Structure formats: C-alpha cells, structure tokens
Amino acid sequence: MHIASPRLYLMVFAALMVMTIITILAALVDLGRLNLTVALAIAVTKATLVVLFFMHVKYSPRMIQVAAGAGFVWLGIMVVLTLSDYFTRNILALGK
Amino acid sequence: VSDVAHADAHAEHHPRLQHHFYSLEQQNYAATLGMWAFLLTEVLFFGGLFLAYTLYRWQYTPGFVEGSHHLDRWLGGFNTVVLIGSSLTMAMAVYAAQTNQRRKQVLFLALTILLGLVFLGVKVIEYGDKFEHHLVPGPNFQFPGPNAHAAEIFYSLYFAMTGLHALHMIIGVGLMSVILVMAWRGAFSETWYTPVEISGLYWHFVDIVWIFLFPLLYLIT
Numbered sequence: 001m002h003i004a005s006p007r008l009y010l011m012v013f014a015a016l017m018v019m020t021i022i023t024i025l026a027a028l029v030d031l032g033r034l035n036l037t038v039a040l041a042i043a044v045t046k047a048t049l050v051v052l053f054f055m056h057v058k059y060s061p062r063m064i065q066v067a068a069g070a071g072f073v074w075l076g077i078m079v080v081l082t083l084s085d086y087f088t089r090n091i092l093a094l095g096k
Numbered sequence: 097v098s099d100v101a102h103a104d105a106h107a108e109h110h111p112r113l114q115h116h117f118y119s120l121e122q123q124n125y126a127a128t129l130g131m132w133a134f135l136l137t138e139v140l141f142f143g144g145l146f147l148a149y150t151l152y153r154w155q156y157t158p159g160f161v162e163g164s165h166h167l168d169r170w171l172g173g174f175n176t177v178v179l180i181g182s183s184l185t186m187a188m189a190v191y192a193a194q195t196n197q198r199r200k201q202v203l204f205l206a207l208t209i210l211l212g213l214v215f216l217g218v219k220v221i222e223y224g225d226k227f228e229h230h231l232v233p234g235p236n237f238q239f240p241g242p243n244a245h246a247a248e249i250f251y252s253l254y255f256a257m258t259g260l261h262a263l264h265m266i267i268g269v270g271l272m273s274v275i276l277v278m279a280w281r282g283a284f285s286e287t288w289y290t291p292v293e294i295s296g297l298y299w300h301f302v303d304i305v306w307i308f309l310f311p312l313l314y315l316i317t
Contacts, residue, residue, distance in 0.1 A: 003194045004187075013184040017177065024173050027315035039311035047304045054187045054300045056293075064128055071136035075143045082147055086154075 002059035012053045019046050112288040124290045131294040135301050142305050145260065149253050149312065159246020163239075164316035166231055167254070168222065172314035175218050176306065182211035183303045186296045193279070193289035201279040201292070205272055208299065212269045219262050226251070254313055261309060264302045271295045 019042050026038045052058040057068050110120055117123040153160045185207040192200035230238035231251050239247045275295055278284065284292055 003191065006188060006191060009184055009187045009191070013180065016180045016183075020173065020176050020180065023311055023315065024169065027169070027311070027317055030317060035315075035317045039315060043308050043311055046307045050183060050300050050304050050307070054183050054303075055297055060128070061125060063125075064132060067129060067132040067136065071132075071139040074136070075139055078140065078143055079147055079150075083150070086151055 002056070004053065004056065004059065008053060012049050015049060016046055110287060120288060124288075124293070127290045127294055128297070131297050135297060138301060142257075142260070145253070145257050146308065146312075149257065152249050152253065153316075156243070156246035156249060159243035160250045161316050162241065162243050163231075163247035163250030163254075164314065166229070167314045168225075169314045171218055171222055172310050175215050176310045178211050178215050178218070179303050179306050182208050182215070183300050185211065186299045189279075190289065190292050190296050193284040193292045194286055196286050198279065198282055198284075201284060202276065205276040205279055205292075209269055209272045209276065212265055212272070216262060216265055216269070219258065219265075226255075257309055257313070261302065261305050264305070268295075268299050268302055271298065 023039055023042050026042075027035065029035075031038065051068060055068075057065055060068075112123075113120050114123060117126065185204045189201055189204035189208060192198075192204055226232055230236050233248050233252045233255065237244075237248050237251070272295065275292055278291065
C-alpha cells in the first residue's frame with residue numbers, strides 16, 4: 001500500500017488552482033480558435049493530475065491503470081467515430 | 097458450515113475480511129477495480145452529453161457564444177475553486193484513514209461535505225437567476241436577437257449537463273454523510289479503509305466532470 005503525503009496533495013491542489021486562474025484569464029483574451037484549444041488542454045492536464053494523484057492511479061496496480069486508461073480509449077472511439085460522421089457529411093454533399 | 101465453525105473462522109482474521117478473498121489487500125483491490133468499472137460507465141454516460149454539446153456548438157457557434165455570456169463566469173470560477181478544494185479535503189480524509197487519525201478523518205469528511213454543499217448552494221443561486229431572466233428552455237424562454245433558438249439549445253445542454261452533475265454532487269454528499277458517520281464510529285483504520293477510498297474515487301470523478309464543464313459552458317468566446 002502506498003500512502004501519498006499531504007505535501008504532494010497540497011502541491012497538486014496548488015497546480016490545479018494556478019491552472020484554473022490561467023483558464024479564466026485566457027478566456028478574457030481573444031485568441032480566436034486557440035481559445036478552445038487552450039481551455040481544453042488545461043482541462044485535460046487538470047483531469048490527469050486528479051486521476052494520477054488524488055485518485056492514486058499513479059501508485060495503483062497495473063490492472064487499475066489499464067482499467068482507468070480503457071475508459072478514455074472507449075470515450076475516444078465514441079467521439080472520433082461520431083465526429084468523423086458529422087464532419088464529413090458536407091464534404092460528401094459537394095459531389096451532388 | 098455450523099455456526100460455531102463459522103464464528104471460529106471469523107476469529108482468525110480481520111472482521112472486515114470476507115471469506116471469498118485471500119486477504120484484505122486482495123479485497124481492497126477487487127473493490128477498487130469494481131469502482132473503476134462503474135466510473136468507466138459514468139465516463140461514457142457524461143461523454144454522450146459532451147459529444148452532443150460538441151456537435152451543437154459546432155453547428156450553432158454564435159448562439160452558444162451569446163448564451164454563454166449570460167452565465168456568471170466568476171460564480172462558475174468560484175465553484176471550480178470550491179470543488180477542487182473539496183477534492184483536496186477528500187484526499188486528506190483518505191490519508192487520515194490510512195494513518196489511523198480518526199478526528200482528522202471526521203474533520204476532512206465534514207469539510208468535503210461542507211464544500212459540496214457550498215457548490216450546490218451557488219448552483220441554486222445560478223439556477224434561480226436563469227429562471228428570473230427567462231433563460232430556462234421551454235414556453236417562457238426569451239432571448240434577444242436572431243440566435244434565440246440556438247441559445248435555447250445551449251441552455252438545454254447547460255441544464256442537462258450541470259443538472260446531471262449536480263445530481264451526482266447530491267448523491268456524493270449523501271455518500272460522504274454515511275462515510276462520515278462510519279468514520280465517527282471509528283470504523284476505519286490503516287488495515288481497512290476501502291469505503292473511504294472508493295467513495296473518494298467517485299468524488300474526484302465528479303470533480304473532473306466539472307473541470308470540463310466550467311470552460312465549455314462558462315467561457316465560450
């Protein structure tokens with residue numbers, strides 16, 4: 001059994017707070033299409049920190065790590081296949 | 097197995113060890129894996145809504161931008177800080193259980209519940225404001241300009257996604273209340289704290305959902 005220290009938890013919390021502030025500040029600046037990219041990149045980084053440290057996946061048995069990863073692979077399949085349908089409908093319509 | 101033999105079998109091991117497991121460690125491993133299996137169904141459950149959001153935002157971008165501007169980003173940001181804070185206190189509650197500190201378990205679990213309630217309280221204020229300003233989809237929805245229908249779709253998704261998230265928060269507060277009572281009675285120790293750990297996994301998952309909801313709903317530019 002691995003016990004993560006309160007100091008590590010506080011560092012993760014501080015990193016999450018800093019990234020929350022950056023998210024809000026970045027939204028105040030007009031970066032065009034980059035705004036969404038920046039917001040999502042920060043959100044993914046924050047989620048990764050929560051999963052690895054608060055949810056202990058970094059220190060969990062390999063089976064738990066694979067299970068946690070599998071969820072996001074399946075989510076990826078759902079998103080990619082659905083979007084590849086919707087985003088290509090207009091391309092096909094051009095041929096008509 | 098006779099009652100006597102059953103009682104004898106219990107006497108030889110930790111009272112929380114169930115007989116179909118070799119050890120408490122294996123039992124904890126199985127429970128954690130089971131919780132993750134549940135959380136994966138939750139990822140896909142919320143994932144479907146995020147996917148619907150993506151498609152509609154792509155289709156109706158101007159309406160989504162206008163709709164988003166009627167949400168209070170400072171209240172949303174405040175709630176993000178509150179929820180991440182509650183994840184910290186949750187992690188500390190698990191740590192307190194792992195290190196046999198009963199009073200700290202109770203303290204951190206109470207703080208987690210309190211922060212969860214603050215989050216829900218802010219949500220009540222926000223929802224009330226939306227009702228007042230006719231931003232709730234339905235016959236009373238009012239929105240100026242040509243993008244009113246798109247804004248109504250935005251608010252449909254806003255209420256579906258934050259409503260489902262808030263329902264998870266309410267369940268989480270209920271769950272933590274049970275864990276708090278158990279911790280108060282001294283149920284957890286370094287040898288057995290599985291319920292604190294796996295309900296913590298649920299709490300952190302709900303936090304992660306909000307980490308995505310906040311920029312996608314409140315900060316559209």
